[in-house]
Amino acid sequence: MTPIIGAGFLGIEHFTPPWDIFFLPLFNLLIFLYQLPLIDFALAIIVFTIVIRTILAPLFVRQIRSQKEMQRMQPLVRELQRKHKGNRQKITEETMALYREHGVNQFGGCLPVVLQLPILFALYQALIRASGVTQGFVPNDDNRAAFETLQAQGLVEAVAGTADHYRVAVDGACNLPEFSQLSQFLPLNCQLIDPVKLTEPVDTTIGWLLGLNLADIDRVFSLSIFGGFALSLLAVIAAILQFVQVKMTSPRPNKDDPSSGMTSTMTYTFPILTIVWGGIFPSGLILYWIVYTAYLVVQQYLIMGWGNLFPLFGWQPRWAPAPDGGVASAPRPKRAETGDAEAAGDPQPPTPNAPATGGSRAGSRPATRRSGGKKRGRKR
Numbered sequence: 001m002t003p004i005i006g007a008g009f010l011g012i013e014h015f016t017p018p019w020d021i022f023f024l025p026l027f028n029l030l031i032f033l034y035q036l037p038l039i040d041f042a043l044a045i046i047v048f049t050i051v052i053r054t055i056l057a058p059l060f061v062r063q064i065r066s067q068k069e070m071q072r073m074q075p076l077v078r079e080l081q082r083k084h085k086g087n088r089q090k091i092t093e094e095t096m097a098l099y100r101e102h103g104v105n106q107f108g109g110c111l112p113v114v115l116q117l118p119i120l121f122a123l124y125q126a127l128i129r130a131s132g133v134t135q136g137f138v139p140n141d142d143n144r145a146a147f148e149t150l151q152a153q154g155l156v157e158a159v160a161g162t163a164d165h166y167r168v169a170v171d172g173a174c175n176l177p178e179f180s181q182l183s184q185f186l187p188l189n190c191q192l193i194d195p196v197k198l199t200e201p202v203d204t205t206i207g208w209l210l211g212l213n214l215a216d217i218d219r220v221f222s223l224s225i226f227g228g229f230a231l232s233l234l235a236v237i238a239a240i241l242q243f244v245q246v247k248m249t250s251p252r253p254n255k256d257d258p259s260s261g262m263t264s265t266m267t268y269t270f271p272i273l274t275i276v277w278g279g280i281f282p283s284g285l286i287l288y289w290i291v292y293t294a295y296l297v298v299q300q301y302l303i304m305g306w307g308n309l310f311p312l313f314g315w316q317p318r319w320a321p322a323p324d325g326g327v328a329s330a331p332r333p334k335r336a337e338t339g340d341a342e343a344a345g346d347p348q349p350p351t352p353n354a355p356a357t358g359g360s361r362a363g364s365r366p367a368t369r370r371s372g373g374k375k376r377g378r379k380r
Contacts, residue, residue, distance in 0.1 A: 013174040014190040016183070022122040023129075024191055026052075030126050032196045041214055042206040045127065045284055049291040052119070057299065064249070064303045073102065127284045129191070131215030132201045133159060134166045134184045135282075146178035147185075156185050170198050204284065214284030222279075234286045235278020239271035241293040246270060248300050248307035 012024060029051070034044040053060075077095055084090040139147045150156045155172045159165035166185070174190035189197045204215040212220045218232035225231050246267045278286050300307065306320045 010193050012191055012193060014179070014186055020191070022118050023125050026119075026122050027126040027129055027191060028193055028196055030130050031192060031198065031202070034130070034202060035196060040206055040208075041130070041202055041204050041284070042209060042212075042287060045214070045288050046291050049288050050295065052123070053292060053295045053299075056119075060296065060299065061303065064300050069102075073099065123288065124281075124285055127214075127288060128282065129188075130202050131204045131282070131284070132168050132170070132188055133204075133215045134168065135216075136164050137166055137184070138164055143181045146181045149178050150176070150182065150185050155187060167201070170201055212283055214287065215282050217279060217281070218283040218286065230279040231275070232278035232283065232286060234283055234290065235275045238278070238286055238289045238293060239274040241290060241297060242274055243267065243271040244309060245293055245297050245300065247312070248297070248304070248309045250308055 010024075010028075012020075015024070026048075030044060030048050033039060033047050033051075034041055036044075039047070076098055080094045080098065081091055084094060147156070153172070153176075155169045156166050159167055168185050169187045171189050172187035174187065179186055188201070192198065205211055205213050210220050212218065217230055218234050219230065221233035222230040250267055274289065310316050310320050
């Protein structure tokens with residue numbers, strides 16, 4: 001194998017570290033799945049998503065369990081907020097102490113999210129790259145000469161009926177100086193290992209999806225609104241799944257918690273953004289997002305049930321009962337040392353009628369007289 005830094009990656013001809021370390025393995029995996037028998041590009045994206053999610057499952061299981069523990073702690077946290085209402089510093093200190101005492105790491109679910117970001121960017125690039133179509137490119141004075149050189153060599157051709165869509169070649173020179181300015185026009189095989197080299201462009205039009213082109217925005221399951229914006233049904237499905245996924249793990253609204261309102265806002269904001277992205281990004285990416293989120297919803301359900309999904313707009317179905325009182329028990333308070341009996345471990349508290357001092361005959365005599373029968377009179 002050739003050296004990784006600067007010379008190649010797994011024998012790939014064009015390699016630009018460090019970004020391609022994330023991107024190239026995913027790109028090659030997607031094309032490898034596409035080349036399997038009976039697999040089209042849509043099925044390749046679905047299988048690709050399931051494989052990636054399964055590999056990352058242990059990290060996300062830890063995240064989901066951390067979120068579940070945080071939900072169980074909410075009643076105790078709300079009690080602290082009620083007790084120290086108006087004192088945010090005290091609430092923060094007591095909450096952190098409570099988490100430490102119960103062994104809950106409130107940042108336990110952050111690592112998977114951080115690790116997911118470069119993977120998401122790489123997946124997006126892999127889906128766009130596999131289509132072989134560059135969208136939205138307009139030559140300018142800085143790159144016009146390089147673009148015309150690539151056109152002259154047959155490495156770039158305009159897509160018929162479009163103004164800014166260009167199809168890249170499958171084979172061609174991989175180390176031309178023009179690619180330093182226009183890397184998006186690299187031939188497809190320049191970043192594929194030998195076993196998965198393509199012989200023809202990837203077919204991104206899917207017949208069983210009524211001719212949906214996964215390299216373009218959804219123009220099959222969409223409605224044109226607001227001056228041509230495409231309201232994609234695929235994006236609506238992705239938004240609904242994302243709402244369910246976020247709602248399952250979100251804490252219940254709490255007016256005493258300043259972060260509760262922000263969490264509720266995010267529960268509705270992200271699905272709306274997903275619908276907007278459905279009119280901007282290629283439908284192949286939206287298909288990936290549907291499978292990705294559906295996988296996560298099932299994973300969360302197997303670990304934590306329906307979580308806090310219900311009641312949903314006031315609806316509580318019978319088949320999804322409200323979460324039970326699985327609340328983390330409060331820590332046992334330390335007992336104050338009040339006497340020798342407590343120090344010796346005597347669990348019995350003193351009775352109300354017991355004398356303040358015990359053990360002497362003088363102290364026990366009045367109790368004996370009270371427990372006797374008749375009071376003897378004085379003999380005259």
